[in-house]
Amino acid sequence: MSTTASSAPQTGSRPGGRSARVRAAVHRAVRELVADEAGDPLTIPAVAARAGVHATTVYRRWGAVGELLADVATSRFSGDFVVPDTGSLRGDLERYASDLAKDLCDPDTLALVRATIGAGGEQGAAACRGERQRQLEAILEREQDRGEQTPSLERTTDAVLAPLYYRAVFTDDPLTPEWTRTLVSHLLPD
Amino acid sequence: MSTTASSAPQTGSRPGGRSARVRAAVHRAVRELVADEAGDPLTIPAVAARAGVHATTVYRRWGAVGELLADVATSRFSGDFVVPDTGSLRGDLERYASDLAKDLCDPDTLALVRATIGAGGEQGAAACRGERQRQLEAILEREQDRGEQTPSLERTTDAVLAPLYYRAVFTDDPLTPEWTRTLVSHLLPD
DNA sequence: CTACTAGCGCAGTGATCAGTGCGATACTGG
DNA sequence: CCAGTATCGCACTGATCACTGCGCTAGTAG
Numbered sequence: 001m002s003t004t005a006s007s008a009p010q011t012g013s014r015p016g017g018r019s020a021r022v023r024a025a026v027h028r029a030v031r032e033l034v035a036d037e038a039g040d041p042l043t044i045p046a047v048a049a050r051a052g053v054h055a056t057t058v059y060r061r062w063g064a065v066g067e068l069l070a071d072v073a074t075s076r077f078s079g080d081f082v083v084p085d086t087g088s089l090r091g092d093l094e095r096y097a098s099d100l101a102k103d104l105c106d107p108d109t110l111a112l113v114r115a116t117i118g119a120g121g122e123q124g125a126a127a128c129r130g131e132r133q134r135q136l137e138a139i140l141e142r143e144q145d146r147g148e149q150t151p152s153l154e155r156t157t158d159a160v161l162a163p164l165y166y167r168a169v170f171t172d173d174p175l176t177p178e179w180t181r182t183l184v185s186h187l188l189p190d
Numbered sequence: 191m192s193t194t195a196s197s198a199p200q201t202g203s204r205p206g207g208r209s210a211r212v213r214a215a216v217h218r219a220v221r222e223l224v225a226d227e228a229g230d231p232l233t234i235p236a237v238a239a240r241a242g243v244h245a246t247t248v249y250r251r252w253g254a255v256g257e258l259l260a261d262v263a264t265s266r267f268s269g270d271f272v273v274p275d276t277g278s279l280r281g282d283l284e285r286y287a288s289d290l291a292k293d294l295c296d297p298d299t300l301a302l303v304r305a306t307i308g309a310g311g312e313q314g315a316a317a318c319r320g321e322r323q324r325q326l327e328a329i330l331e332r333e334q335d336r337g338e339q340t341p342s343l344e345r346t347t348d349a350v351l352a353p354l355y356y357r358a359v360f361t362d363d364p365l366t367p368e369w370t371r372t373l374v375s376h377l378l379p380d
Numbered sequence: 381c382t383a384c385t386a387g388c389g390c391a392g393t394g395a396t397c398a399g400t401g402c403g404a405t406a407c408t409g410g
Numbered sequence: 411c412c413a414g415t416a417t418c419g420c421a422c423t424g425a426t427c428a429c430t431g432c433g434c435t436a437g438t439a440g
Contacts, residue, residue, distance in 0.1 A: 054390075057389080114311060157356075162356035163347075163348040169307065170316070186348075235396075244419050251417090
């Protein structure tokens with residue numbers, strides 16, 4: 001930890017290395033195979049073949065399909081999602097809900113969520129909502145730091161997060177922007 | 191419809207027959223294996239062996255694991271669930287939510303839901319909510335027939351059904367009776 | 381530049397799974 | 411009681427999967 005890398009050069013996993021390259025290829029293969037929705041339960045050899053990687057590698061690094069899916073879901077739902085900051089709680093929540101809805105609308109993402117829940121069980125399900133819950137908490141806390149009253153995290157989850165996930169995963173109804181805005185309106189009746 | 195059987199003797203599937211017996215055994219085997227939560231993706235031979243039935247039979251009647259799970263989920267979420275009728279909408283909804291919460295609390299049922307979603311995709315997810323949506327609709331319609339104003343089905347689903355399913359499937363938080371009642375209270379603020 | 385470590389590819393094994401004719405058995409109506 | 415039919419059990423084959431030593435190559439530190 002001296003010149004180039006800022007932290008954690010302890011292992012051989014540096015961005016750009018071979019390890020990271022394989023990881024990215026495998027992740028992409030999982031997303032593609034899950035999106036293809038053939039019905040078959042996503043086997044390790046299939047993932048390896050699609051990624052241009054030997055099955056041995058996948059077995060060693062991830063072990064089982066459940067952990068692999070949980071890993072993919074975690075990295076999928078962690079990055080590239082900024083906490084909105086519009087200045088008001090209503091604006092933040094509407095933006096947040098809209099972004100989440102747009103995300104869950106994607107059939108590939110939805111298939112990933114379903115597969116992860118099925119194979120990863122408790123751990124997989126947690127990976128799918130993962131960062132989203134903390135982002136919601138951050139929005140509420142920032143509003144509270146402004147000195148404003150906010151609904152509890154539990155109530156906000158029930159009113160916004162839960163309907164979004166439920167409608168996306170359990171039904172085939174579309175997540176329209178009007179409906180998404182309605183969720184926030186019912187939570188903040190002002 | 192004369193003495194014993196009431197209806198539908200058209201095919202060989204009569205209650206008590208061999209066909210129904212096999213069906214029940216396979217269904218029970220699926221529920222048990224899914225509940226065991228070993229992580230393995232529930233194969234047909236495993237189900238057949240557990241049910242004391244030959245794998246051929248399962249292959250012929252259901253074909254794939256997804257359809258089998260969907261069938262089990264459908265029959266699991268269809269029967270033995272009466273629409274409550276307490277006289278008031280609030281009472282009906284609280285009773286309905288409480289029953290549903292108690293049902294989703296069962297780890298075996300929860301595992302079945304997760305597995306069905308993972309393997310059955312769109313169809314499997316629909317089987318899991320199946321009858322519940324219609325029961326909710328029935329409650330609302332009855333209240334409307336009494337001449338009372340009710341929230342829309344969509345709004346009720348978002349406020350009651352969605353949080354129940356979301357919390358059960360995606361989190362490990364308990365579905366306590368107090369929290370369940372809170373859902374109805376927020377929908378009917380009166 | 382050189383030694384070191386970690387990760388990957390290769391080949392192969394035992395086990396399990398999906399799927400298919402065939403005969404036997406249990407229910408059906410006459 | 412007797413034919414007819416649908417369903418189930420059995421034995422089997424091809425294919426796939428999970429998993430394991432061994433050698434090689436890419437990155438790392440001195």
